[in-house]
Amino acid sequence: MEKKIGAYLCSGCGIGEALDFKALEGVVTKEFKKPVKSHECLCGEAGLAVIKADMEAGEVTLPVIGACSPRVMTDRFMFPGMTPIRANLREQVIWSHPAGDEDTQMLGEDVLRMFMTQATKVNTPVPYTEGEFSTTILVVGGGFAGLTAAREAVKAGHDVLLVEKKATLGGHAASWSAIVPSKPPYHDPESNPLPKLIEEVKASSAIRLVTGATVTKTSGMPGKFQVELSHGSTHTVGAIVLATGFRPYDATKLSHLGYGASPDVVTNVEMEAKLSAGKVHTHAGAAPKSVAFIQCAGSRDPNHLPYCSSVCCSVSLKQAIQLTKADPDVMVYVIYEEMRTPGVTEEFYRAAQEAGVIFMKGRASKVEGRHGITVTVADALLQQDVPLGPLDMVVLATGMVPNSTDPDAPAQEYGAELLNADINPYPTEGDYKPAASVPPGGSLLNLQYRQGPHLPMLADGFSDSHYICFPYETRRTGIYACGPVRRPMDMGEAHEDAMGAVLKAIQVIRNAAEGMAVHPRAGDLSYPKINLNACTKCRRCTVECPFGAIDEDEKDYPVVNPTRCRRCGTCMGACPVRTISFDNYTVEMLSSMVKAVNIPDEFDEKPRILIIACENDAYPALDMAGIAGHQYSSFVRILPVRCLGSMSALLISDALSVGYDGVVLMGCKPGDDYQCHFVKGSAMAKERLSKISDTLKSMQLEVERVTMVDASIADSARLPKVIDELVAKINAVGPNPFKGF
């Protein structure tokens, strides 16, 4: 079908009063030779009817709507089978610049030029829907989180393949005597839900159980993962839920807390076993009369686990309550530095106080004696060293180590260096400097990916990407982590986590089958296409992809796995020969949009500064600046990009060569505490920017002309000031000598 572009300008919301519409219409008709219609309320029924009538008559197939921001009125400007191009004349023109001003008018016209140009360059995306797509969910791990995930996936109508390494189901939690309460009034330990859950899972015909097996190989992509199990069978699954859980921290490393020196110094896991067995006995066989819990045993300690495992406080509360309930005479002490009771576990802390448990704030500095143990406590509340004892038992509240690798499998050399680079690519400046290293053991899924067999991890070894913004995401699309492999959590949280990961798995299964992207560009039908004739096999796309979506074939050419792709365009920005493109997003399109702007000559004293803005945070923040009425220089031209990672360095040289006086990259914060929606897109942009100074020097241009600004969604008040400062700074450098060439 032939593409027919038509522009529709809205004069509502004050746009008509602030801008000269005759001139705007002239841009469309004279410069682009396209039809244009203006309406006083385009988003109203009458306005929409104008567009729809033209579309139904076949006169227009791609409307360009010059009105409000593309982030608003999306439901109104939604037409069957296509997405209109939106030129933002409201938030980023008339709301952030003075009305009736010459510069505002020039800005409005340039915005229209940019998006009319975009319309001429985009093609309707053809989605990837080749072959069969599986709807089965593979759940790796048969502990509480895995079993819950399996059960919930079946409830939602999916078949499940559940793989458990051990011969029996239930994992660690199967042996817990009772669990931390997850229901109001959060006062008493709850009975262990595992036996019932195991029965339910075993009884379900939609769950195929494989125990005593591990995953030996995973290839493919969402909707068509090929999985090989250790006992030889192969399966096709649509998505993978990773619920491999945790292992308790190795207490033999805690000899400074008496572990090993006395049989009555036990870990919380060993205590749980004693509680499960019935009556708690000391090594000598007597019922303990005084028991101390030492919190943070090996946790929040740079020599052991640098992080807080979040559950150990609640577990000690539970065990202390269980001990006092069994024998009201027993003296129970909890030695803590900070009592951490996430969620409503505070109520459980009160319950322990009611039961008479004594909480001693301070650090246990020494644990001595084999029987009648004495713990020396630097008591912060009494401000003195207190010898606590003789104690019959000491319980070390040890933390959780994520099973993000299989500790029983041999370590794989291949991929470790890639993972290492991924764990902590940009160490922060602060005190917290975790050593980035691959945890011991083999990979869990043995991914046959260019970027290695491991799932990427956070610095502490947890398989997640961002706790807050994208929970469950492992940075490998279609593989979602839940439970303590993702972050330390109790069973109440693991229950919710399992459901969350299953929902993500279902999303990816459904979207992949229709060729649509998942979060954050959910629904995007485009995917990267590589012209291999021009490819130089430089491998930058295969290495830089934040999601490991691009593999290499036997001839070292890149191979895109479309359903792994998140459509950020980092590959497109990385490609030095501009041979990677999307149907509706190309370097050429961006470059043409940049060049569509009218650049006044240097005597006009009207500089032009290009802002390349990430559409996830920077662009909406600029919209909000307009909504709040913050004004900023009308010399800037804003180019939205999917992610700063998709910004090719060539775009900057293109802009400078046509006479822009400066370029500002506005994107999410990169680094260890990144806010980038595509994990490392903005980090890649920063990396590319660091290398651009040579290009600038070769063009005889000042390095100050190109800057990068971190922008967050909350920066609407700050960005206008930043823009004005940068405009002043670039102005001070003087006009770009390339103007007029």
Place this chain on the structure above:
Amino acid sequence: MNALSPTPSRAYDLNFARYVYENIDGGERLRMCMQCGACSGSCPIGQQMDHGPRKLFMMIRAGMKEAVLTSNTIWNCVSCYNCVVRCPRKVPITYILHDLANLAVREGFDAAKKADNARFAKAFMWSARKYGRTDERLVTGIYYFSFGLVEGMKRGMGNQKIALNMIKTKRMHLGMPHAIKAKDELQKILAKAQEIQDRHGKGA
């Protein structure tokens, strides 16, 4: 020494704390104390205390019985109830301090017997029992002379001017002490209170 409460032999022996939980007025809420320190921070005379209430409560848990019962904290509380109002865990701190003072006296701690407020309270109760009201001359007299003859004279003389002014403004009178009408009724009330206290083993 007349030990009513168990004396711990080691740090954090909970026998004394448990006695306090069960026998001291308001003590059952004490186990809920979370050591936030709102009480000590709110106390207008915390500066005049050996330990603030927060630390005193931790000392109870730590089994520091003697240090608790000989501290001046339990005597210096002025019952302003700032701490009680502010305690996030609803610990009736004032009651607990007063009843700990009571316990200290009953256990015969020297420091308790000799505490300023203990002497005054004793003189006050004597007058209240005898006349049903306080007689300023006799109460101050008994209180002053509890420090000994010389000290009593010295304190009495020191307050001469105040006493004369009080007489002038009819806040104090010369002659026989006034008594209330139904003195026997009051004594019955006091006897009943004593009976309740003995029965429950708690003050008030």
